[in-house]
Amino acid sequence: MMKKVSLFFLTGIVALLLCSCNKAKNEHFELENTPWGMTMEETMEAYQVERDDLDDIQEGTYGSAFMLRDGREIFGAKTDHISFNFLDMTVSGKTQKLHRIDVMYPDNTDMSEVLKNMKQSFGETTDKVTDFDMTGTLLDNNMRRYDYEADEYLTLWADKKVSDVIPKGQEEEYEKLWEIPMTRLSEDKWEEFSENASLVYVYCSDNASDAPIGDKRIRIDATNWVIYNTIKEELE
Numbered sequence: 001m002m003k004k005v006s007l008f009f010l011t012g013i014v015a016l017l018l019c020s021c022n023k024a025k026n027e028h029f030e031l032e033n034t035p036w037g038m039t040m041e042e043t044m045e046a047y048q049v050e051r052d053d054l055d056d057i058q059e060g061t062y063g064s065a066f067m068l069r070d071g072r073e074i075f076g077a078k079t080d081h082i083s084f085n086f087l088d089m090t091v092s093g094k095t096q097k098l099h100r101i102d103v104m105y106p107d108n109t110d111m112s113e114v115l116k117n118m119k120q121s122f123g124e125t126t127d128k129v130t131d132f133d134m135t136g137t138l139l140d141n142n143m144r145r146y147d148y149e150a151d152e153y154l155t156l157w158a159d160k161k162v163s164d165v166i167p168k169g170q171e172e173e174y175e176k177l178w179e180i181p182m183t184r185l186s187e188d189k190w191e192e193f194s195e196n197a198s199l200v201y202v203y204c205s206d207n208a209s210d211a212p213i214g215d216k217r218i219r220i221d222a223t224n225w226v227i228y229n230t231i232k233e234e235l236e
Contacts, residue, residue, distance in 0.1 A: 026123075029202050040064055043084050054068075062096070063087045064096055065083060065085045074218070079105055085098070089181045089227050098226075104216070130145060130147050131201065132146070142184065145192070145196075154206075158201045173231075174231055198224065199224045
């Protein structure tokens with residue numbers, strides 16, 4: 001009897017450790033071999049594509065993107081295309097870093113299988129996600145807030161809030177540096193933003209009518225996580 005109890009106990013401990021490791025490993029909702037903050041060249045290498053093979057690539061001084069249209073599988077289903085987005089979070093000509101991935105699926109895709117695999121990788125979902133416009137224009141520089149609620153067509157995941165990771169006593173420094181890439185952000189909006197915006201958020205849309213972008217699509221947005229790490233490195 002003692003041996004059975006001990007075996008059961010050890011099995012439980014191993015399972016718990018495995019769960020903990022998996023949760024820690026994908027804490028910020030990263031795709032396999034695609035950590036946030038990668039350069040465009042590193043991302044191309046991870047996905048085994050050459051620049052010359054891409055017919056959909058955009059490069060700018062502070063932001064770039066490229067798109068894969070080779071039908072590779074993401075979360076167990078063939079994709080229509082995958083978009084990788086990069087930004088220089090210092091807006092000073094430094095390294096552009098991977099901060100957002102959009103995955104679009106064909107219209108006939110069974111998103112229930114995609115969702116099942118996402119839950120296995122990303123874990124517990126959330127009921128609500130709040131997003132904020134990152135950049136403004138000459139005609140409109142007001143920061144807009146978008147609140148999304150999960151339903152049968154829209155599934156959401158969210159990381160910690162921005163305010164959870166700002167070191168005490170350095171709030172003003174982080175705020176000022178955060179305003180550089182996020183041009184709509186201002187001092188009077190910082191509290192609302194930092195207490196509601198997630199470091200990373202994810203949505204899976206099955207033609208959801210109120211998704212940030214509808215269709216059969218996944219968005220993984222780690223803009224705030226990349227900004228945070230960029231500022232942290234500058235202040236160290």
